[in-house]
Each structure stands twice: as structure tokens, then as C-alpha cells.
Amino acid sequence: xxxxxxxxxxxxxxxxxxxxxxxxxxxxxxxxxxxxxxxxxxxxxxxxxxxxxxxxxxxxxxxxxxxxxxxxxxxxxxxxxxxxxxxxxxxxxxxxxxxxxxxxxxxxxxxxxxxxxxxxxxxxxxxxxxxxxxxxxxxxxxxxxxxxxxxxxxxxxxxxxxxxxxxxxxxxxxxxxxxxxxxxxxxxxxxxxxxxxxxxxxxxxxxxxxxxxxxxxxxxxxxxxxxxxxxxxxxxxxxxxxxxxxxxxxxxxxxxxxxxxxxxxxxxxxxxxxxxxxxxxxxxxxxxxxxxxxxxxxxxxxxxxxxx
Amino acid sequence: xxxxxxxxxxxxxxxxxxxxxxxxxxxxxxxxxxxxxxxxxxxxxxxxxxxxxxxxxxxxxxxxxxxxxxxxxxxxxxxxxxxxxxxxxxxxxxxxxxxxxxxxxxxxxxxxxxxxxxxxxxxxxxxxxxxxxxxxxxxxxxxxxxxxxxxxxxxxxxxxxxxxxxxxxxxxxxxxxxxxxxxxxxxxxxxxxxxxxxxxxxxxxxxxxxxxxxxxxxxxxxxxxxxxxxxxxxxxxxxxxxxxxxxxxxxxxxxxxxxxxxxxxxxxxxxxxxxxxxxxxxxxxxxxxxxx
Numbered sequence: 001x002x003x004x005x006x007x008x009x010x011x012x013x014x015x016x017x018x019x020x021x022x023x024x025x026x027x028x029x030x031x032x033x034x035x036x037x038x039x040x041x042x043x044x045x046x047x048x049x050x051x052x053x054x055x056x057x058x059x060x061x062x063x064x065x066x067x068x069x070x071x072x073x074x075x076x077x078x079x080x081x082x083x084x085x086x087x088x089x090x091x092x093x094x095x096x097x098x099x100x101x102x103x104x105x106x107x108x109x110x111x112x113x114x115x116x117x118x119x120x121x122x123x124x125x126x127x128x129x130x131x132x133x134x135x136x137x138x139x140x141x142x143x144x145x146x147x148x149x150x151x152x153x154x155x156x157x158x159x160x161x162x163x164x165x166x167x168x169x170x171x172x173x174x175x176x177x178x179x180x181x182x183x184x185x186x187x188x189x190x191x192x193x194x195x196x197x198x199x200x201x202x203x204x205x206x207x208x209x210x211x212x213x214x215x216x217x218x219x220x221x222x223x224x225x226x227x228x229x230x231x232x233x234x235x236x237x238x239x240x241x242x243x244x245x246x247x248x249x250x251x252x253x254x255x256x257x258x259x260x261x262x263x264x265x266x267x268x269x270x271x272x273x274x275x276x277x278x279x280x281x282x283x284x285x286x287x288x289x290x291x292x293x294x295x296x297x298x299x300x301x302x303x304x305x306x307x308x
Numbered sequence: 309x310x311x312x313x314x315x316x317x318x319x320x321x322x323x324x325x326x327x328x329x330x331x332x333x334x335x336x337x338x339x340x341x342x343x344x345x346x347x348x349x350x351x352x353x354x355x356x357x358x359x360x361x362x363x364x365x366x367x368x369x370x371x372x373x374x375x376x377x378x379x380x381x382x383x384x385x386x387x388x389x390x391x392x393x394x395x396x397x398x399x400x401x402x403x404x405x406x407x408x409x410x411x412x413x414x415x416x417x418x419x420x421x422x423x424x425x426x427x428x429x430x431x432x433x434x435x436x437x438x439x440x441x442x443x444x445x446x447x448x449x450x451x452x453x454x455x456x457x458x459x460x461x462x463x464x465x466x467x468x469x470x471x472x473x474x475x476x477x478x479x480x481x482x483x484x485x486x487x488x489x490x491x492x493x494x495x496x497x498x499x500x501x502x503x504x505x506x507x508x509x510x511x512x513x514x515x516x517x518x519x520x521x522x523x524x525x526x527x528x529x530x531x532x533x534x535x536x537x538x539x540x541x542x543x544x545x546x547x548x549x550x551x552x553x554x555x556x557x558x559x560x561x562x563x564x565x566x567x568x569x570x571x572x573x574x575x576x577x578x579x580x581x582x583x584x585x586x587x588x589x590x591x592x593x594x595x596x597x598x599x600x
Contacts, residue, residue, distance in 0.1 A: 051433075102329070
């Protein structure tokens with residue numbers, strides 16, 4: 001992976017409070033999910049990456065150049081803040097064009113870029129409405145419009161799906177995936193795991209200002225092999241299946257339910273168990289409806305890593 | 309193909325740092341001011357002293373036509389003499405200073421407070437805008453209005469005097485007037501800009517800022533009045549923003565200051581307030597520091 005954004009030993013203090021501690025990471029093209037609970041340091045990291053904050057220690061580079069105070073680099077970054085950042089008196093059109101003018105675009109250029117961006121987020125027809133009349137979903141899409149209007153190569157999106165209804169969420173997810181398809185580098189933060197899962201397999205887990213893990217979900221799962229892995233089997237006779245596996249050393253725990261006909265095995269070696277299961281099922285003639293691994297979602301990974 | 313179906317491509321242009329990066333911020337500030345209730349009215353009313361003084365210049369050159377106005381003043385026309393005192397009366401006038409505060413209340417109170425309230429600072433600072441550009445942009449918004457009430461009328465008065473008198477006698481007799489007009493305009497502009505922006509950066513609520521702007525100005529003068537009334541010492545004029553501005557204006561136009569206190573003290577107090585405001589302002593408009 002060619003790193004577009006590189007953070008080296010990044011730390012940030014707010015007085016005595018440590019916001020971020022010794023964070024090193026590389027982000028390449030495509031979507032990277034920044035995941036962590038509230039207070040994990042996601043927004044701090046994003047503000048450091050966008051050059052809004054100066055690191056207390058360490059450095060952030062984009063395309064090899066230091067980002068702090070680098071005005072030329074700012075033109076290639078699009079930042080979507082978590083909170084609403086609007087003057088309610090402005091219209092959507094004024095909001096986007098005024099922000100574009102800060103990049104030094106001429107009035108005509110700003111207008112054409114604003115038009116393009118508003119079309120992109122499907123808000124062009126509402127462009128002349130004051131922002132106070134925009135719904136939550138429209139405001140979120142407008143924030144995305146101002147993020148992409150100047151056509152940056154790097155997009156930093158802080159909780160872009162926060163508080164959206166499912167329909168708006170789907171729209172925004174599609175937009176973010178469009179950026180990925182266009183070859184952009186996208187960093188998306190969220191504290192909601194399924195949101196990140198819907199966007200990307202490449203994640204950075206942040207907790208209490210530190211990176212807990214970084215990589216794709218299976219890679220992170222491999223990092224935590226010491227934790228039992230759950231395999232859920234649904235079939236006609238879960239107790240027979242449990243009886244045939246109870247003697248296996250690879251099985252650490254067996255639970256029935258919560259769904260009828262379901263048995264959940266906990267194992268320290270999922271490869272061994274995945275090898276055993278098909279053989280036993282065939283040998284004993286047990287009817288199986290499905291085999292799933294509940295741990296293959298981010299919630300499990302996150303819970304394991306933060307020790308909850 | 310509709311625009312919405314076109315994909316985005318990476319911008320390959322060269323970024324040219326603009327010469328006046330703060331100008332869009334100024335433009336937005338001016339535009340937003342005119343959207344405020346009562347602002348247009350206050351904006352127009354604030355030109356009243358300028359119109360009256362401009363008319364005074366015209367009358368001073370046509371006294372014979374306006375003799376009827378001087379009845380009861382026993383022919384005294386000294387108040388219509390266009391000299392340094394005339395300019396000082398304009399620049400240190402109570403009404404003008406009051407209207408300037410009102411303009412700051414209406415146009416300036418929300419300049420930073422609104423950005424803090426709407427979290428806009430992060431939008432500014434994630435763009436090619438430095439902190440100094442941001443502050444300069446906000447100050448220029450205020451300077452635009454303040455210079456409209458100070459420097460522009462001041463220069464116009466001189467030009468009108470040239471025009472109506474048909475000579476440059478004003479500048480020949482009082483060569484320091486143009487410089488005094490410039491310096492007093494700059495002093496008023498800088499002081500009120502720092503004062504307004506500081507108070508605007510202290511709160512996320514423009515109403516509190518507006519009240520504070522007004523009350524600090526008003527109460528500084530009330531305190532002066534109270535202390536002066538009790539102790540009869542003109543030194544208490546240093547407590548009043550208005551009195552300090554009038555003292556310095558008098559000194560710049562080389563006329564007798566209204567209070568028997570060295571004008572330099574007033575200048576030092578105004579400079580100290582301005583510097584303190586500037587220092588706090590720079591601290592308050594740092595990049596938003598959020599831990600979430």
C-alpha cells in the first residue's frame with residue numbers, strides 16, 4: 001500500500017489531558033474506518049490529520065509533506081466535521097460557494113463547483129432554501145458537499161452517518177463508496193460498528209487515545225486468537241452435535257440458544273473446530289441449517305480488544 | 309449525462325495562495341450584517357453626523373445666505389469655522405461614538421460568537437486560512453463599517469472644504485489635519501475592532517456579546533461620571549472609553565483636550581486595552597480542541 005497519509009508517533013495533550021498517545025499509522029487510497037467509542041480520540045486524530053491542530057509530539061505527513069501550516073496541502077483535503085457548522089441564515093448555495101471562495105476560486109469557478117457538488121449530494125433543487133429549513137439528512141449531505149466541492153484527493157469524514165435515518169444513511173454510504181471508486185483516500189470515523197462494516201473492511205481501532213489494532217477485520221481477528229472464538233450452528237439436533245464435540249480439546253465452552261435449535265461453541269482454535277464440524281455432521285447425519293461465526297463482526301473484535 | 313452521474317476526479321491544478329485570503333471572510337461578515345434586523349436603519353442613521361458636518365462646511369462658506377439661522381446667536385459664527393476643533397467635534401462626538409458602538413453591537417457581536425456557536429472555526433481552519441487571515445477577515449468587516457464613519461467622512465470634509473472654499477487654505481493653515489483624520493480614524497477603527505472581536509470571542513451567544521459590548525462602553529462612562537462627581541478629579545476620565553477616545557482625538561487635532569489630563573495616558577490605556585484584547589483574541593480563536 002502506498003501511504004497517502006502517514007502519522008508518526010503522534011501525541012496530543014490538552015493541558016494535562018492526553019488526547020492522543022503515540023499513534024503511528026499509514027492510510028492509503030480507499031476507505032479506512034476509524035473506529036472507537038466516544039472520547040477515544042477520533043476527532044483529535046482527524047483534526048491533527050487535517051492540520052487544524054498541531055501535534056504535541058510527532059508529525060503528520062500527506063504525500064510526504066508535513067501537514068501542519070501547509071496551506072497548499074489543505075487544498076487537497078476535504079474535511080467533514082462531526083457537528084453541524086452552519087450559519088442558519090445562509091442558503092445551501094451560499095454556504096458551499098462561500099466556503100469555496102476560501103480556496104481562492106473565482107466566483108464563476110466557485111459557482112460551477114458548488115453546482116456540481118450539490119448535484120452530487122442531490123441537494124441542488126434545495127440550494128436556495130435557508131439552512132434552518134434543512135432536515136438532519138440534508139444537513140449531513142450538505143456537509144459532504146462542502147467536503148468534496150473543491151475536488152480534494154483526501155476526504156476526512158468525522159461521523160458522517162451520525163443521526164441519519166436509514167434512507168439518508170444509505171445515500172451517504174453510497175456517496176462515500178463513490179469517492180472510493182474514484183480513487184480517493186477516505187478516512188471515516190464512527191463509534192457505530194455496523195456503519196463502518198457497511199463501508200470498509202479496513203479499520204483502525206482507537207481507544208483512550210491509542211491504536212488498539214489496525215488492519216482488515218480477519219487480520220485483527222487473528223491478533224486476538226487468545227480470546228475464544230464463537231461458532232454458532234443451527235440444526236435439527238443441536239444437543240447431539242454438542243455431545244459429539246464436548247470431548248474435543250478445541251472446544252472450550254458450549255451454550256444452547258438463544259434461538260431454538262442453535263448451539264454456540266467457543267473455541268481457542270477455530271481452524272481445528274472448522275475442520276471437525278463438517279466431518280462430524282456427515283458422520284452423525286445431523287441436519288444443519290446454518291453455520292455462522294458471530295465473532296466475524298466488529299462488535300466482537302472491539303469488545304475483545306477493549307476488554308469489555 | 310447529468311452532473312450527478314459524473315464521477316469525481318482528483319483536482320490536478322496548482323494551488324495558488326491568494327493575496328487576500330481574508331477577503332471572503334470580510335465579504336461574508338458584511339453580507340451577514342445587512343441581514344440583521346435593524347442594521348440597515350442603524351447603518352443609515354450613523355451617517356447623520358457626517359451629513360450635518362458636511363452641511364456645516366457648506367454653510368460656513370455661504371454664511372451670507374444663512375444669516376437667518378444665526379439670529380439669536382448674536383452673529384457668532386465660530387461654531388461654523390472649519391478648523392481642527394470642527395474635525396475634533398466630529399471625531400469625538402458623543403453621537404458618533406455611540407452609533408459606532410451600536411454598529412459594533414449589530415454587525416460585530418456575532419462575528420466570532422456565531423462561528424463558535426455554529427462550530428464554523430473548524431471549517432475555516434481546515435481550509436487554506438491561517439488564524440491571522442481569520443482575525444484579519446473579521447477585523448476588516450468591522451473596519452469597513454468604522455472607516456465609513458470616520459476616514460471617509462473625514463476625507464470628504466477636507467475635499468468639500470476645498471471645493472466650497474475654492475482654495476487649499478484649510479490645509480495651508482492646519483497642515484496636520486489630514487494626518488490627524490487618518491490617525492484618529494485608524495485609532496477608532498483598531499480600538500473598536502479589537503474590543504468587539506474580543507467580546508465576541510468570549511461567548512457563543514451573540515446576545516450576551518451585544519449586551520456586554522454596550523454595557524462595558526456605557527458603564528465605563530457612568531463610573532467616570534460617578535467618581536468625577538464625588539472626587540472632582542479629572543483623572544477619573546481615564547476610566548471612560550469614550551473620554552479616552554475624546555482626549556486622544558483632541559490631541560491629534562491639536563485642540564484643548566476636554567479633561568485636564570495628559571492625553572498620552574489615554575492613548576496608553578487604549579493601546580493597552582487593544583493589545584490585551586488582541587492577545588486574548590488570538591488565544592480564543594485557536595483550532596477547536598475537542599476530545600470525542
